[in-house]
Amino acid sequence: MLRWVILAVVVVVLAAGSTLLMNLSTSPGTSWNLPVTPAKAGPMPKAVVEGELTHEFGEMGQQQTGKKSWKLTNEGDADLQIWKGTSTCMCTVAKLQKEGDKLTLKPGESTDIDIEWKTNFVTGDFHKGANIETNDPDHPTFPLFVHGKINPPVVVIPGDTIDLGAINSDEPKTVFVAVYSPDRPETKITEINTSKPDYFKTDVESMSASELESGGLKAGNKINLHVQPGFPLGTMREEIVIHTDHPLRPEIKLTVVGSVSGPISVVPDRLRMVTVKSKEGASGEVRLLVRGGKEAHFDVAQKPEKLEVSVEPIDPVGAKGRYLMKVSVPKGTAPGLIDGEILLKSDLPGVAELKVPVSFLVGAN
Template sequence: MNLRTILTTVVVLIVALVGTVWLGRGNGDLEPTTPARPAADPDDDRPKIAAKGPYPKAVVEKPRYNFGEMAVGQSLSHKFILKNEGEVPLEVKKGNTTCKCTLSEMKDNTVAPGKSIEIELTWTPKAPQEHFGQTATIFTNDPENKELKLQIEGTANNLISFSGDMMGTAHWSLPTMESDEPVSYTGSIHTKYMDEFKITGIESDRAGLTATFKPLTPEELKEEDTKTGYSIEVTADPTKFPLGGFTERLTVKTDIPNDLEPTESHADHKHPEGHDHKHEHQPPGDRTFVIQVSGNHTGPIRIVPTFGVYWNPQTMVLNLGEFSAKEGKEVMLSMFVEGTELPLEIVDQQVIPDFLKFELKKDDSFQSKTKQRYELKFAVPPELPAVSFGRTNLAKVKLKTNHPNAKVIEFRVQFISL
């Protein structure tokens, strides 16, 4: 290779190298690379801890407080005392909380050496809890206590308690109504969380179900371990009830506020300025409570099912079970009647659905001076379309009779034909 060729090759290589460098710089200028910003440090917003002492010293003597028992809807508060026992100002900042947390006023969120602030935690339980615990986190610039955990705990119960309480609901059972004489049950409503309250009225949607009330005696209050309450006597008039089981509602109206005002855990507390810490406004309320009253009106009627027939005397429900729609089903029951010498007659009847067949036949062979026996037949005819009558849409047979103490008899029938 001659000298001229070598020089030409070197020049070409140099030009190519310069072009490559220039193109690389140009692309960089068109799309400059932006360095990624570091993610925000969660500690950036906390009080800064000095690199060296002297340091503040955050002290809370009792960081946990137990309210004991309190009522659902009742607000209780407790004030924790946070003291700075260090040599320089203590900086504080409220962190995460599961309850209401309030810090007393301070200058620039700092607590001077030897001084203290109050941190108030307030909790209002919304449902009964065997044990609750609520916390608040306080951040500081004390290197030994960068995070202070304050906790309140306790047990939350229903504000009002009843005798016969089941899962927070009052269920009262009346004696069985076997004649036309009224029957009664006496229960109680009481509370250990209020010094007093008033019942302003008791209402019932069922004619024949009434209630009266009076304050519990000191002996009764002691027996119930409660502060105040009332005994309530519920009376049912059998002449106003159809035969069978029933469940009715009594609505108890009171003067208890719908929202209970917060209560201090320490009495006669004063603000740092010297003002009494009191809630001047109590919202008006007319809180109501519901009592479920159940009973069974058998009257002069007794129903006895034959073998294999499912009959519930409390609800007057006859369960025919599942059967073939093509074959249908028929069952028999015995009915014993007292309280009249005249044969039982059906004055009027209502049957739903209309294809359900019902027959009442007197057993003249039955011998008794006080009772009469009748055969009851319920039948679903064969060759009907498949149908279901369950708990929410029971079939019904309602009879009006000439019996003075059993003017209305209502049977309910449950079945599935396939």
């Protein structure tokens, strides 16, 4: 019985409390002490920039200077102050030359914000600019940027390395490279030099209208590279130097690579050893196989100074046209990398030279 009396008392107390709270919440003049965001008061500046904040300039050449102006107006009813903030380049902002300089615009006044940039030796994507700071609480910062593509002074297609792939020394081969200048279409090729003038012949011709149209070019040249028969057998790595009248790139060096095969097969086509011990020395062998079993004579015309090289016929009877080139690192050779080419002279018709790349890593132990 006592339990039921206590429960009834609790219910009555809770009901009375709820009624009291409702009366207080609806009573006129009752206020709550909640924080309220203060409203802006008084005249305020308003910075408005005309146009896009990022200027797309398209394409430019290296070592050039660009300039872009933005019009900034104070459309508020209080003085607007502007100053230069952070920058991503050595940009010059007109009227804000020194860091900390401030410019004040009265209501309704405007000014031009000029950004000047230099492309220097950048190639490819270019994205630079500066932040303009203001006392406009709604627009405290205006990031003004310039974006575009920077072209090298002279472009070579397919690039500075020409891969000729597999070449037969018995047959000629011709490839071409395109050369043009995006900023100076009138650029001319004045001279071409090659590391093997007896085996590399070149001529220059203007690109055709269809070639120019397909590349979106105004003018350009093609350099035809003719590889002559009898080119030295083995791995090819030669140089072509193109001279132009462009002031920023008067000389262009191209590397020509490939693999030349012919009446003589070289197995393996290069010799490498990376575990040579100085106190023991080492040796390796390369087989020279002459097509048709013809006899030939080989002289060592060039080799790395520290190596010993000899070429002798393989002994078995009936093994004509088969030769063994032995390459040795003498005992006591100083540790270090021996890297280079062995050049063989041959009396075989159509094969004046034969090159075999070699690389030996000599260790102290």
